[in-house]
Amino acid sequence: MASVQARTVYRCVRDGSVSLATAPEPGSHCVAKHIDDDAVKLPNLWGALGVVSGSLYERQQDGRTVYSTRNLPGSTPVLAFTVATPPGEPAHAGLGNVGRPQVDRYAAQFRAAARRHGVDDAWLRAIAHTESGFDAKALSPKGAQGVMQLMPETARSYGVTDAYSPVQSIDAGARHLHALLRRYRGDLTLAAAAYNAGVGAVARFGGVPPYRETQDYIAKVQALHASYRLALARVASAKGRAAP
Structure with missing residues (x-):
């Protein structure tokens, strides 16, 4: 029996946007x-992003031809595509x-707050x-509280007096994320990792x-970041059309 051949596709994320590539970007x-080349159904590598439209680009990287759905320097478009990703698709088992x-x-x-x-x-x-599914009364087994699931010591450091107040939790969460972004020079992935696992880790x-928990959390x-960007853009567009 002939051995099953496999292809490697890289799912790449930068500033909250997803791309697929034949080599790390x-x-x-x-x-x-x-x-696997004989897979009956190709897996959805995009995530739950609704309808994804874009182009496939070709470029040279490390002396060979590679392809990506992100328009990087030196790229040439070779194919337009539209992919419908399933809504609410499971992200990770945990x-x-x-x-x-x-x-x-x-x-x-x-x-x-933003x-x-x-x-x-x-x-x-x-x-x-x-973190919480927007549950203002959420309490994790580790003691994280509120909409933004802040640990008590973190909440206190930002002057929170009621961890279950959505206004205080969201404001403190935004302040904490701003501090993490400054620490990691705007790297959203590292900031999210630190929000979940701590700066020490x-x-x-x-x-x-x-x-695994942190890697699943980041994904x-x-x-969701990509989904919210699209959703908020649609809301802003609808408000613009409704304005006199």
């Missing part, structure tokens, strides 16, 4: 996915479904969605810790 966080964006949950509070502390509104909501491993945040 410079400047992106890439994870290799191995696909984290349940990604779920659809919930743009109406504490919308004013997220907008205000603007006040200089963080991306969509990313802030993606963190909250992953990120320092100890020199990057994303090799914890879910990234998928």
Whole structure:
């Protein structure tokens, strides 16, 4: 019997956007996915992003021809594509479904906190969605509390007096994420890793810790970030059309 051949596709994330490539992309966080050539159904590597449209690009990297759905320097477009990804597709066994964006949950509070502390509104909501599902009364087995699931000592450091107040939790969460982004020079992946596992773990491993929980957490945040960016853009567009 002939041996089964496999292809390797890299799922790469940069600034909350997902691309697929035949080689790791410079400047992106890439994870290799191995696909058997005789697979009956190709896996969805995009995540729950709705309808994804774009182009496949060709470029030279390390002396060979590679392909990517991200337009990197030196790329030439070779093919346009549209892919419909299943809504609410399970992200990872330990984290349940990604779920659809919930743009109406504490919308004013997220907008205000994001603007006040200089963080991306969509990313802030993606963190909250992953952490608590927007449950203001959420309490984790480790003691994290509220919408943003802040540990008590972290909440106190930001002046939180009521950990279950959505206004205080969201504002403190935005401040904490802003501080992490400053620490990691704007790297969303490292900031999310530190939010989940702590800055000590990120320092100890020199990057994303090799914890399955943290790696699954980052992937879910990234998928939700992309979903919230699209959802908030649609909301803004609808408001623009409704304006006199």
